[in-house]
Amino acid sequence: MSQLQDPRYRYPTPDFPEQQQSIPGREGQMRPRADHGETNYQGSDKLKGRVALITGADSGIGRAVALAYAREGADVAFSYLEEEADAEETAELIRKAGRKVLAVKMDQTRSSECDELVERVLRDFGQLDILINNAGFQQTYSSLEEVPDSELRHTISTNIEGMIYLCRAALRKLPPGGCIINTTSIQAFKPSNNLAPYAATKAAIANFTLSLAAEAINHGVRVNGVAPGPVWTPLIPTTFPPDKVPEFGANSLLGRPAQPAELAPVYVFLASPESSYITGEIYGVTGGSKQL
Secondary structure, three states: OOOOOOHHHOOOOOOOOOOOOOOOOOHHHOOOOOOOOOOOOOOOOOOOOOEEEEOOOOOHHHHHHHHHHHHOOOEEEEEEOOOHHHHHHHHHHHHHOOOOEEEEEOOOOOHHHHHHHHHHHHHHHOOOOEEEEOOOOOOOOOOHHHOOHHHHHHHHHHHHHHHHHHHHHHHOOOOOOOEEEEEOOHHHOOOOHHHHHHHHHHHHHHHHHHHHHHHHHHHOOEEEEEEEOOEOOOHHHHHOOHHHHHHOOOOOOOOOOEOHHHOHHHHHHHHOHHHOOOOOOEEEEOOOHHHO
């Protein structure tokens, strides 16, 4: 009998419970809980001996990538903004994988903190091989008129400026063979009107990724992007209207959102030697959402 599993039903499908959290949200309050690969991701030393820095790894995609990297043999440093409890859960997953971990609370909208983060990784681990720009901010609005100036500035500063600060700081230190992976979004290519500021920043990330790839390869460093579709993370119950949460991801070809664990293997591949001829690319993980 085949052991294959129908991808449409591998994980929970809508309708989800109606729910809402305050920003930035907590993993433990999500219903259903998200899967980061805790029970099913098995590593095979693809990243043995590497040191990775992942932004926003206290929850969601960042946590799943941190766990996968640790189980692939990498030591992991990660940043978070304020969720101490979620950050400690991620750190404990990395420790249980037998790897070193450094969790740093910081604000990536400040260039000085981005520079210091990279320097601290080098002090604590002695090297930096992989940078994952994953942290981001989004908020939904019914019209552009509703967008406060302060939130517009915060979205741009977090999603674009912070990413550029970290790329600049890391590129000075990454060795030949190192890599940078930036998280963009399907919103960069198929924007939703209620996420217009966020979508614009994700388009900028995709564009910047391609530009940086041309420069970074002169240092022997590869740069790629990952463009997720709908993913079940704390961003959803914190930024979507409660009545929109139950159907989240239903319009993908798979009829459900991705779990963070389903994104992690792409980040592993793009950081591994198997992808040595891949740079300046954007990998979509959308569940077919881009076709609808």
